[in-house]
Amino acid sequence: MGMREELQAELAEAFDDPDGLADAVKPVAGSRTVKGGYDPEIGGTVPASTIHYTGRGVFGSYLAKEIDGTRIQTEDVKLLVLQNELFEGQAGAVTNVSAAPKIGDQVSGYRALNVSQDPAQATWTIQLRK
Numbered sequence: 624m625g626m627r628e629e630l631q632a633e634l635a636e637a638f639d640d641p642d643g644l645a646d647a648v649k650p651v652a653g654s655r656t657v658k659g660g661y662d663p664e665i666g667g668t669v670p671a672s673t674i675h676y677t678g679r680g681v682f683g684s685y686l687a688k689e690i691d692g693t694r695i696q697t698e699d700v701k702l703l704v705l706q707n708e709l710f711e712g713q714a715g716a717v718t719n720v721s722a723a724p725k726i727g728d729q730v731s732g733y734r735a736l737n738v739s740q741d742p743a744q745a746t747w748t749i750q751l752r753k
């Protein structure tokens with residue numbers, strides 16, 4: 624088992640552990656509208672589509688030393704999501720297609736301002752703002 628798989632397994636266990644993070648873990652639902660483009664085969668534009676994804680994560684806040692009042696504000700929310708648990712899906716039907724959040728996505732009622740991943744590519748950290 625590689626480092627990423629080991630890290631993801633340990634975090635998933637902590638997410639499930641009633642003595643760990645289980646009480647802090649919440650469902651995560653995100654969406655992104657993808658603009659349609661010109662399709663020469665149909666001789667017109669393709670309508671916009673919406674990508675939905677779901678998973679679970681831990682919503683938290685930023686440390687006082689991280690808040691600069693500009694890029695990170697006091698009301699911003701930090702979301703930690705396991706990459707191997709974030710899947711595209713719609714209306715309760717989850718696919719096996721991994722999802723990657725992006726800046727501008729709507730995530731659980733917030734707008735994603737920044738998206739990063741840890742060096743092992745096991746988790747997403749998403750900066751959210753109302």
